[in-house]
Amino acid sequence: MTEVKNKMRKIAYIVFVLVAISACRDKDEMPCDVPTGCDSYAPIGENYNLNLPFYAPEPLIPTDNPMKVNSVILGRHLFWDKRLSGDNTMSCGTCHSPSTAFSDSSPTSVGIDGIFGTRNAMALVNLVFQPIVMWDGRQPDLEAQSGAPVEDPIEMHETWSNVISKLETDTMYQRMFTDAYGSQCMDKERATKSIAQFVRTMNSFNAKYDRVIYGPEQFTSLEQLGLDIWNDEGGSPPAVPMGQEGADCFHCHSLATEIFTDFQFHNNGLDSVFTDLGQGGITGNPNQYGRFKTPTLRNIEYSAPYMHDGRFNTLEEVVEHYNSGGHPSATVDPFMKFTVGGLQLTEQKKAGLVAFLKALSDPEFITNPEFQDPF
Ligand code: HEC
Ligand code: HEC
Incomplete structure (x- = not known):
């Protein structure tokens, strides 16, 4: 008897989940655990001028992430925001610090749990021109690399959904995401696209x-x-x-x-x-x-x-x-x-x-x- 009841419960639960998923698909604004994403990922507003000298190589900018002033501003804030790490003590800038050309003075970097990685943090210089990302080339682009350190257990050791929960209530970010993408919806894709844009502005031609x-x-x-x-x-x-x-x-x-x-x-x-x-x-x-x-x-x-x-x-x-x-x-x-x-x-x-x-x-x-x- 209890076996039959359990089976019925299971079926009822599956039906409930299926209905919930289809309801979420139907109604855009419905609050729902099934991630529907933001309405748009196209950065908006004034174009960002990279101001490169005539002899600079050809910049590599993905067509779905054109350089925009507001997106770069958002990216800069995220790059420096310690809330991107599990214990709110570490930002991208902790390992990529300005005085060392946005690299780390330690031979290998240490993450929030005190664990050392095996590689030297790379200087973030003129990356807009470089098709290879990371010492071993394991990331396809700067967008992907902007997401990875957050989830790396020996770096920032956090989840993107936690990061977003921490930032969502901040009115500064509500405004910045709206300025950059047209709505205050926040998620990993919007955040990492903006960080990648900021990194693409870090160019040096005045030596x-x-x-x-x-x-x-x-x-x-x-x-x-x-x-x-x-x-x-x-x-x-x-x-x-x-x-x-x-x-x-x-x-x-x-x-x-x-x-x-x-x-x-x-x-x-x-x-x-x-x-x-x-x-x-x-x-x-x-x-x-x-x-x-x-x-x-x-x-x-x-x-x-x-x-x-x-x-x-x-x-x-x-x-x-x-x-x-x-x-x-x-x-x-x-x-x-x-x-x-x-x-x-x-x-x-x-x-x-x-x-x-x-x-x-x-x-x-x-x-x-x-x-x-x-x-
Ligand atoms: C704990 C230290 C640490 C933190 C925090 C960190 N990085 Fe790094 N970063 C590294 C190390 C180490 C490498 C080289 C790793 C490798 O090649 O295996 C690297 C490599 C990179 C590269 C590749 C550069 C190149 O020349 O190919 C980019 C871009 C980058 N990091 C951006 C970021 C961004 C954006 C953040 C924040 C979201 C961040 N990093 C946070 C240590 C860190
Ligand atoms: C065969 C190709 C090659 C030649 C030739 C070469 N390099 Fe390199 N260089 C590399 C590579 C690849 C790396 C990174 C290697 C690594 O870290 O494993 C590197 C790293 C470096 C670095 C350290 C960069 C950093 O960010 O840590 C310096 C400085 C450097 N090279 C200078 C020179 C100088 C000076 C010469 C000539 C005497 C030279 N290289 C010749 C390929 C080369």
Whole structure:
């Protein structure tokens, strides 16, 4: 008898759920547990002008998330809002801090529960041009990456539905979501689209490098030496027939892109045995083990420590890594062709590379009031 009753209850419950779902579909305004989403995800209002110099690469902006002034403002507030984390102590800006070019001075970042991740927080610089997101490229775009840290158990350790409940009652956000999307409905998609837009505004083209190449300033002789050998092949003839006794940086950190990356993955010889598989860890392809995104080098002076695990503290150590040739492995990049013997750069040339790297610093970028914590 009780068995029959239980069965009846179950059927009644299923019927109730089905009716509830179809009722929600019928009536837009009906309050309901079944998520129906917001009415629109198209950012509205005045266009945001990225103000890029003529030589900047082509910005990558998804057609369904055009840059708008109000959406960028909303994104900036969300980026800096600690309510995005489980215990309300951590914002995106905690790990991506202005003074370190929006990266973290700790080799690997620590989340709200005191647990360290395994990677160095990346500097958020000129991402609007970069098709690869993350050291291993695991995120398809900045929209996806703006959602992930919130739910990452060793980063912000929160759920988006909790975040939205925390923000929903805040009249400032009610106004900002209305200004950005036409209604005060809040959800993960609206929030992450706006954060992605804010990150796309974080662009840097006012380094000494720009003022020399496209303006009247001059490099010091040391900086000029660094630039010259940047673009020269390594090795000296006759041992290396095409050798130019240079530093060979240009193959991967290409000057032509203006942001000193070739938008590719490479294994730059950090290890012979990989503790982190990088791109290969995502794709499962052994030919991609130990390969990581070539990062931009703009503002590199500020974003120590260096590499995906923050293993080098200074630019001098980085230069010494390349000078030594690094470590051979099955996937080491062909452009790291001096893994045996090294580049054998003189002390003067090594100092030149460091001086040139520092000419990519843009103090106005890291102090730009538009990017700072608005709270
Ligand atoms: C606990 C520290 C931490 C917090 C909080 C954090 N990040 Fe990060 N972020 C990292 C680390 C570490 C990486 C590199 C991870 C990797 O590649 O595996 C990263 C990478 C990124 C990248 C990729 C950059 C590139 O060059 O490809 C973006 C974009 C980014 N974070 C944006 C955000 C946003 C937006 C938030 C807030 C919603 C946020 N991060 C919160 C630590 C953090
Ligand atoms: C084979 C391609 C390649 C060559 C050649 C190359 N790099 Fe790199 N570089 C990379 C990659 C890939 C990374 C990130 C590697 C990682 O973290 O695992 C990197 C990282 C760096 C970093 C640290 C960036 C950061 O945000 O932590 C600096 C600085 C740097 N390179 C400078 C140079 C200089 C100077 C040269 C020439 C002497 C050079 N690179 C040559 C591919 C290359």
